[in-house]
Amino acid sequence: MTAFKEFAHVCSQIENTSSSLEITDMVAEFFRIVDTEELPVVIHFIMGEVFPAWSEEELGIGKGLYYTSLSKVSGLSVDEIKEIVRKTGDIGKTTIEVMKNKSGDQVTFSVFFDDNTQLSIIDVYEALKKIAAINGKGSQNIKMKNLQYIFSKASPQESQYMARLVLEELRIGVGEGIVRDAIALAFDVPAESIERGFMLTNDMGAVGLAAKKGGIEEVEKLNMELNRPIKLMLAQVTPSIKTAIEEMEEAAIEWKFDGARLQVHKDKDKVSIYSRKLENITNSLPDVVSAVKEYVNADTAILDGEAFAVDENGKPKPFQEILKRLRRKYDIEITTRDIPLTVKFFDIMYLNGDYLIDLSLIERRRLLGECVRNSNSITVDQQVVTDDPEIGEKIYSEAIRAGHEGIMIKNPQSPYTPGKRGKNWLKKKPVMETLDLVVIGGEWGYGRRTNFIGSYTLSCYDPDSGNFLPIGKVGTGITDENLVELTGLFSDLIVVESGRDLEFKPEIVFEVAFEEIQKSTNYESGYALRFPRLVSIRDDKSPHEADTISRVDEIYRSQRK
Numbered sequence: 001m002t003a004f005k006e007f008a009h010v011c012s013q014i015e016n017t018s019s020s021l022e023i024t025d026m027v028a029e030f031f032r033i034v035d036t037e038e039l040p041v042v043i044h045f046i047m048g049e050v051f052p053a054w055s056e057e058e059l060g061i062g063k064g065l066y067y068t069s070l071s072k073v074s075g076l077s078v079d080e081i082k083e084i085v086r087k088t089g090d091i092g093k094t095t096i097e098v099m100k101n102k103s104g105d106q107v108t109f110s111v112f113f114d115d116n117t118q119l120s121i122i123d124v125y126e127a128l129k130k131i132a133a134i135n136g137k138g139s140q141n142i143k144m145k146n147l148q149y150i151f152s153k154a155s156p157q158e159s160q161y162m163a164r165l166v167l168e169e170l171r172i173g174v175g176e177g178i179v180r181d182a183i184a185l186a187f188d189v190p191a192e193s194i195e196r197g198f199m200l201t202n203d204m205g206a207v208g209l210a211a212k213k214g215g216i217e218e219v220e221k222l223n224m225e226l227n228r229p230i231k232l233m234l235a236q237v238t239p240s241i242k243t244a245i246e247e248m249e250e251a252a253i254e255w256k257f258d259g260a261r262l263q264v265h266k267d268k269d270k271v272s273i274y275s276r277k278l279e280n281i282t283n284s285l286p287d288v289v290s291a292v293k294e295y296v297n298a299d300t301a302i303l304d305g306e307a308f309a310v311d312e313n314g315k316p317k318p319f320q321e322i323l324k325r326l327r328r329k330y331d332i333e334i335t336t337r338d339i340p341l342t343v344k345f346f347d348i349m350y351l352n353g354d355y356l357i358d359l360s361l362i363e364r365r366r367l368l369g370e371c372v373r374n375s376n377s378i379t380v381d382q383q384v385v386t387d388d389p390e391i392g393e394k395i396y397s398e399a400i401r402a403g404h405e406g407i408m409i410k411n412p413q414s415p416y417t418p419g420k421r422g423k424n425w426l427k428k429k430p431v432m433e434t435l436d437l438v439v440i441g442g443e444w445g446y447g448r449r450t451n452f453i454g455s456y457t458l459s460c461y462d463p464d465s466g467n468f469l470p471i472g473k474v475g476t477g478i479t480d481e482n483l484v485e486l487t488g489l490f491s492d493l494i495v496v497e498s499g500r501d502l503e504f505k506p507e508i509v510f511e512v513a514f515e516e517i518q519k520s521t522n523y524e525s526g527y528a529l530r531f532p533r534l535v536s537i538r539d540d541k542s543p544h545e546a547d548t549i550s551r552v553d554e555i556y557r558s559q560r561k
């Protein structure tokens with residue numbers, strides 16, 4: 001059994017190291033020394049998650065509950081605690097600080113603390129699992145008691161990392177890339193095999209376990225499983241329908257529906273639905289669940305599709321309306337009635353025990369057509385296979401006229417490649433170029449907007465370093481209604497506040513339109529946006545799925561042509 005203290009120690013060492021190679025070595029060494037049954041937990045913990053996003057288990061510990069627990073233990077008020085968070089900019093440091101306040105200089109965590117009882121990693125995991133399972137009436141109070149109990153057993157260093165872990169703010173700079181390389185190094189398995197395993201299982205814990213148990217052989221055996229989402233296949237932008245079709249020689253054209261991506265798993269009577277971020281959103285979509293039960297004629301299946309809603313004229317409703325459905329936790333019946341969804345399925349990855357991703361698109365579509373019975377709420381998306389760019393253009397105009405986003409141009413012979421943004425799926429949308437950028441900072445407004453956050457600092461993602469690189473600020477396009485909503489949303493994400501300037505936890509993605517991208521020395525990305533304007537809040541994207549610095553570079557260069 002490895003002590004949680006060891007985990008906290010490794011975290012703090014990692015935080016004091018800047019070279020990612022050295023970090024990978026440390027992580028690999030830790031993976032090597034922990035027991036087999038501890039490994040999956042350690043892998044998730046080190047990436048800052050208690051349960052993977054797709055799991056039905058949810059910790060349900062928000063900032064409010066955490067602050068109240070701290071307040072109860074320390075005797076400080078919640079406002080006093082918030083003030084310390086603002087000053088330290090870190091929930092871990094705050095936890096220590098608060099405890100110090102409680103007992104003068106000496107950091108004592110509780111009456112329960114006893115040097116002989118060592119909290120193991122598994123103890124922490126089991127305790128958090130128990131907290132996650134608490135539901136129903138009075139659950140917040142019971143969660144809080146349990147939380148206080150595990151904190152009471154932790155030393156200062158442990159409690160610091162525990163706090164960050166339970167609030168999903170561990171952020172020690174260990175992401176999927178480092179974990180993949182560390183597993184490869186620790187158990188001598190090629191990184192590509194680890195990557196493949198991860199794309200299919202979406203679970204680094206499972207991949208690490210396989211690597212430790214049986215090396216490459218065991219990792220290669222990993223495959224997709226029902227009720228655990230696989231990574232989604234993604235598309236590249238094409239500037240021209242004509243070149244796209246000509247390059248593919250023959251192309252499968254589909255409408256690009258203006259909605260939200262869904263991955264649907266049917267496991268006999270059980271249906272699970274995952275979002276673009278691969279979060280389990282089954283509970284918000286009872287209508288889709290029953291439609292799948294009724295109209296998908298398969299014992300077991302994994303399907304890929306897009307959900308959208310239409311208004312009385314048959315035009316798609318704004319994307320924000322659909323998001324209201326996806327993130328809904330309460331009043332589900334009312335929103336289901338007010339915003340009925342239509343799902344268009346366009347792919348199938350698994351059917352009645354057969355893995356289909358290596359089949360050609362055409363073959364998969366045939367099987368999809370055979371198992372989905374078209375109805376009002378779910379249908380198989382229409383597809384035209386052609387080598388004629390004019391037909392492509394025509395379908396594009398129809399899709400735009402119908403109020404959808406454009407078209408997808410897919411290679412009919414291509415396999416389904418989870419997690420890849422390759423050349424086999426291309427998307428064509430109208431020219432208005434937008435970027436999905438991560439908000440990392442902001443500024444309190446002036447005049448009428450004094451108590452609101454009036455401008456937001458945008459950044460693009462650099463997958464190599466894992467950093468978010470600033471590229472500009474946006475204040476235009478924010479309506480009064482938005483202003484209130486956004487201020488509420490971002491108030492919870494403030495990490496540092498100095499004067500008017502705010503720094504946020506990188507969590508929210510803005511879709512931003514702009515006139516042009518310019519070279520600039522003002523921002524770390526080396527670029528700046530001219531006339532940026534907020535178009536939408538991309539709740540369906542996580543920061544790591546935002547546009548990258550190379551995409552920015554690509555647009556910059558295409559402007560010069």
Ligand SMILES: Nc1ncnc2c1ncn2[C@@H]1O[C@H](COP(=O)(O)OP(=O)(O)OP(=O)(O)O)[C@@H](O)[C@H]1O
Pocket residue numbers: 233234235236254255256257258259260261306346381408427
């Ligand atoms: N027929 C279709 N086939 C594939 N994807 C479709 C289709 N209709 C709509 N879509 C949506 O278009 C997206 C394809 O573009 P991409 O893979 O680049 O995703 P994205 O990063 O979410 O981009 P975007 O912002 O353009 O939706 C899918 O994620 C899906 O949500």
